[in-house]
Amino acid sequence: MARMKFVCDAERCINCNGCVTACKNEHEVPWGIQRRRVVTLNEGQPGEKSISVACMHCSDAPCMAVCPTNCFYRTEEGLVLHDKDKCIGCGYCFYACPFGAPQFPNGASAFAARGKMDKCTFCAGGPGENGSEEELKKYGRNRLAEGKLPLCAEMCSTKALIAGDAEVLSDIMRERVLRRGYGAELWGWRVAYGDGKQAQRGQRVHAPEKP
Amino acid sequence: MSRLIACWMRRVGRCTAALLVPLLMVTAAYGAEVGSYRGGRIDPQAPAVMVVPQGHNAAAFYDGVRRSLYAPGVTSIQTPEANVLIQSEGNTWRQIRNGPITVWGGWLILAVMVAITLFYLVKGTIKLHEPTTGRKLLRFTVYERLVHWVVAISFVLLALTGLSLLFGKHLIEPIFGTSVNAALLWVAKNVHNYTGPLFGFFLVLMIVRWAKDNLFTSVDWLWAKKFGGLLSGEEIPSGRFNFGEKFWFWVGVTVLGLTITVTGLILDFPLFGQTRQDMQLAHIFHASAALFMIAMAFGHIYIGTIGSEGSLEGMKTGYVDEAWAKQHHAVWYQEITGRRQ
Numbered sequence: 167m168a169r170m171k172f173v174c175d176a177e178r179c180i181n182c183n184g185c186v187t188a189c190k191n192e193h194e195v196p197w198g199i200q201r202r203r204v205v206t207l208n209e210g211q212p213g214e215k216s217i218s219v220a221c222m223h224c225s226d227a228p229c230m231a232v233c234p235t236n237c238f239y240r241t242e243e244g245l246v247l248h249d250k251d252k253c254i255g256c257g258y259c260f261y262a263c264p265f266g267a268p269q270f271p272n273g274a275s276a277f278a279a280r281g282k283m284d285k286c287t288f289c290a291g292g293p294g295e296n297g298s299e300e301e302l303k304k305y306g307r308n309r310l311a312e313g314k315l316p317l318c319a320e321m322c323s324t325k326a327l328i329a330g331d332a333e334v335l336s337d338i339m340r341e342r343v344l345r346r347g348y349g350a351e352l353w354g355w356r357v358a359y360g361d362g363k364q365a366q367r368g369q370r371v372h373a374p375e376k377p
Numbered sequence: 378m379s380r381l382i383a384c385w386m387r388r389v390g391r392c393t394a395a396l397l398v399p400l401l402m403v404t405a406a407y408g409a410e411v412g413s414y415r416g417g418r419i420d421p422q423a424p425a426v427m428v429v430p431q432g433h434n435a436a437a438f439y440d441g442v443r444r445s446l447y448a449p450g451v452t453s454i455q456t457p458e459a460n461v462l463i464q465s466e467g468n469t470w471r472q473i474r475n476g477p478i479t480v481w482g483g484w485l486i487l488a489v490m491v492a493i494t495l496f497y498l499v500k501g502t503i504k505l506h507e508p509t510t511g512r513k514l515l516r517f518t519v520y521e522r523l524v525h526w527v528v529a530i531s532f533v534l535l536a537l538t539g540l541s542l543l544f545g546k547h548l549i550e551p552i553f554g555t556s557v558n559a560a561l562l563w564v565a566k567n568v569h570n571y572t573g574p575l576f577g578f579f580l581v582l583m584i585v586r587w588a589k590d591n592l593f594t595s596v597d598w599l600w601a602k603k604f605g606g607l608l609s610g611e612e613i614p615s616g617r618f619n620f621g622e623k624f625w626f627w628v629g630v631t632v633l634g635l636t637i638t639v640t641g642l643i644l645d646f647p648l649f650g651q652t653r654q655d656m657q658l659a660h661i662f663h664a665s666a667a668l669f670m671i672a673m674a675f676g677h678i679y680i681g682t683i684g685s686e687g688s689l690e691g692m693k694t695g696y697v698d699e700a701w702a703k704q705h706h707a708v709w710y711q712e713i714t715g716r717r718q
């Protein structure tokens with residue numbers, strides 16, 4: 167069985183928030199909840215990086231480990247899904263998750279009445295019948311059961327965000343890194359205009375004329 | 378005067394040391410265990426600019442992000458902390474809660490239960506040495522009893538519901554299944570959340586009311602030295618409250634009780650911009666203090682019920698028999714009756 171994964175290529179992500187919007191719309195996610203978000207590091211500085219993040223469907227998932235009702239389960243594809251009928255809204259998964267994935271429709275309210283936890287499902291719905299009305303209401307659309315990949319990744323304009331079988335994703339990333347050659351250096355004067363030595367090295371980039 | 382205070386302080390010091398030292402040792406060992414789990418910590422003074430990734434390998438850069446070495450990022454999402462890409466301390470908290478809190482806590486509670494059962498089987502109930510006289514002394518006013526029972530009942534509710542949140546997965550679920558466990562925990566969580574503030578309020582009333590009578594006096598030294606005659610069966614004189622009760626009052630009710638209340642309220646009302654780190658810390662202190670307090674409460678409840686004949690009567694009716702007062706609280710007996718035995 168394939169092990170499903172997300173990868174966000176920080177060298178490609180342009181912080182367009184298309185994935186965020188796609189997710190929100192596809193699953194009619196309640197107000198105040200974004201299953202996916204884009205975080206920009208070093209904003210406006212050399213080395214700026216944007217990364218789209220949602221539930222990472224961890225192999226050794228902290229949310230699962232702390233849940234008092236054990237309402238999480240792992241699917242055959244390695245996805246971490248949960249049963250809202252068993253969730254008591256204690257918030258422990260939210261404290262434990264390194265990626266800020268679990269969220270609560272009520273927001274913070276008195277007596278920690280948080281409502282049922284909601285998070286990214288890798289577009290794989292939840293327990294119960296695949297594609298049922300109930301599943302749609304509680305967890306959103308089950309694209310995986312229809313043979314489709316997560317919409318956020320499908321919609322990504324730069325294909326920074328990719329989702330699917332971990333082995334395929336690694337191959338894609340490996341190839342990208344090899345071809346890119348630049349790695350994380352893709353920034354600044356030297357990259358844009360060269361350092362004047364490319365011509366000598368027979369590279370395609372045209373060096374500016376020396377004054 | 379100052380010599381008197383110094384002398385008194387020394388005595389109190391020695392009395393307290395007898396019970397406090399082992400407790401502090403356990404607490405320190407526990408603290409060291411919990412403290413050994415290290416997570417990242419978001420540094421408010423952290424540089425806004427991170428290490429610029431160098432070369433093909435940005436590992437150092439992302440390692441710094443993971444360990445929260447830099448200021449958080451920027452995002453258009455408005456929910457609190459959405460700009461934090463990774464909070465590794467979430468997993469640290471998980472290790473502490475599922476590690477020492479669950480494991481040490483579980484063994485502690487089990488050990489205390491076994492110890493008290495053994496004690497009961499070996500020593501049995503402490504009987505009254507003299508027949509009851511039928512003459513009653515007022516020990517607790519209606520107000521005191523009301524406060525005590527509200528605290529006691531809410532404490533038991535909180536302990537049961539709190540423990541089920543921590544251990545339900547290990548004890549209830551394997552027998553009754555996830556659905557039953559989840560349904561019970563839903564009730565437990567709501568009972569816990571609503572009873573908490575009630576407990577806290579009455580706890581403060583209790584501390585205010587009984588603080589004076591729980592100040593240590595020189596007679597307490599004898600009680601502490603002889604462990605209240607619990608092992609020898611001797612009658613040790615004491616004031617209105619004996620050293621054991623005072624120890625429970627200050628360490629259990631006051632220090633642990635207030636710690637539980639303050640951290641419980643932080644967990645209960647996530648309305649004041651608490652971050653996940655605040656909640657994790659509050660939870661660690663809350664659960665740890667609660668487990669220690671539950672362990673101590675076993676002793677208190679035991680001695681107040683089947684452990685000692687006639688003790689429960691005082692808190693039930695407000696009155697105790699003179700024979701009981703003379704045997705357990707001789708100094709108090711003299712004070713309120715003006716009689717010597």
Ligand code: HEM
Pocket residue numbers: 234256278474532535536538539540542543566569570572573574575576577637638639640641642644645663664667668670671
């Ligand atoms: C002012 C009083 C208290 C308040 C406001 C309070 C509040 C809370 C809250 C909000 C939680 C998190 C669980 C959830 O949201 O479902 C919690 C957990 C817990 N509380 Fe309390 N509580 C109080 C007193 C107590 C007392 C007296 C005890 C024990 C005697 C206790 C034992 C526990 C335990 C064992 C947990 C579970 C920890 C875990 O599952 O990891 N609490 N409490």
Ligand code: SF4
Pocket residue numbers: 220221222223224227228229230246262263264265266267268285
């Ligand atoms: S919710 Fe968080 S901890 Fe749980 S699997 Fe997703 S990313 Fe991992």
Ligand code: SF4
Pocket residue numbers: 229232233234235236237248252253254255256257258259260268283
């Ligand atoms: S909020 Fe729900 S899913 Fe999260 S730990 Fe609590 S019961 Fe489990």
Ligand code: SF4
Pocket residue numbers: 188189190192193201202220285286287288289316317318319
């Ligand atoms: S995989 Fe699906 S549920 Fe998860 S963020 Fe993307 S669109 Fe949303």
